[in-house]
Amino acid sequence: MHNDNWTLEHTYDSPQGTVRWARLGAPGLPPVVLLHGTPWSSYVWRSLARALAARHQVYVWDMPGYGASAKYEGQDVSLGAQGRLFAGLLEHWGLESPAVVAHDFGGAVALRAHLLHGARFSRLALTDVVTLAPWGSPTYRLIAEHAEVFARLPDNLHAALVREYIATVGGPGLHPEVLTRLTAPWLGEEGRPAFYRQIAQNDRRWTDDIEQRLGEVVPPVLVCWGTDDRWIPVDRAHRLAAALPDARLHLIEGAGHLVQEDAPAELLAPLAGFLDA
Numbered sequence: 001m002h003n004d005n006w007t008l009e010h011t012y013d014s015p016q017g018t019v020r021w022a023r024l025g026a027p028g029l030p031p032v033v034l035l036h037g038t039p040w041s042s043y044v045w046r047s048l049a050r051a052l053a054a055r056h057q058v059y060v061w062d063m064p065g066y067g068a069s070a071k072y073e074g075q076d077v078s079l080g081a082q083g084r085l086f087a088g089l090l091e092h093w094g095l096e097s098p099a100v101v102a103h104d105f106g107g108a109v110a111l112r113a114h115l116l117h118g119a120r121f122s123r124l125a126l127t128d129v130v131t132l133a134p135w136g137s138p139t140y141r142l143i144a145e146h147a148e149v150f151a152r153l154p155d156n157l158h159a160a161l162v163r164e165y166i167a168t169v170g171g172p173g174l175h176p177e178v179l180t181r182l183t184a185p186w187l188g189e190e191g192r193p194a195f196y197r198q199i200a201q202n203d204r205r206w207t208d209d210i211e212q213r214l215g216e217v218v219p220p221v222l223v224c225w226g227t228d229d230r231w232i233p234v235d236r237a238h239r240l241a242a243a244l245p246d247a248r249l250h251l252i253e254g255a256g257h258l259v260q261e262d263a264p265a266e267l268l269a270p271l272a273g274f275l276d277a
Contacts, residue, residue: 106129124222162186
């Protein structure tokens with residue numbers, strides 16, 4: 001059940017390399033796009049994507065530098081690049097105003113596409129997102145400051161670091177098979193440098209320029225948050241909802257940063273109601 005098959009069969013040739021994506025649900029249903037964050041991939045949305053596909057055409061994708069998408073030296077995987085790419089990807093899909101559900105820095109990517117690159121959304125759901133300063137766990141910030149040093153760790157220590165880092169998200173704890181699956185893209189000749197590359201390239205400048213413009217967000221917003229998120233504390237949820245013109249807040253008790261893993265049913269209920277409204 002946990003280590004199930006999750007493949008992205010389509011490709012999109014972006015300026016940052018090949019993007020892998022998939023589409024679930026019958027053609028003609030209302031479109032919804034799911035965005036992951038770091039150090040994740042679309043895999044974290046697998047259960048929700050399949051459930052939402054009963055009433056929506058669901059688009060999932062791995063951002064360049066993540067999951068099954070391209071990883072290479074010199075790649076621009078910053079939030080700035082991801083925001084531009086997402087706006088272009090929506091054009092490629094022919095989606096003029098889809099609903100969007102974003103997690104972690106996927107929230108910053110979606111907001112940058114909307115506020116800076118003209119992407120339009122019918123609705124926007126933000127789940128434990130990177131948007132308001134300060135953000136980044138202490139470990140994340142430590143790695144960002146010394147990425148070149150960490151990149152020289154032996155393979156076994158690197159694998160242990162990634163696994164233990166992912167395990168600190170809070171909540172009841174991840175299933176071991178899920179933890180293994182989430183760690184796997186960051187191992188090997190491509191994955192290892194990609195892990196440090198994406199951390200080194202992302203800092204507050206990519207969110208500072210949108211934080212001041214949150215009052216310009218057009219679509220209605222649902223802010224969902226796990227109360228035991230140890231990476232982005234729940235006080236950010238209250239601040240974010242207050243900063244947006246048309247937002248409602250839904251807290252999920254006991255869930256950590258990966259609400260999709262900790263409480264998928266508790267997340268699906270408010271999401272489905274919001275998307276169908």
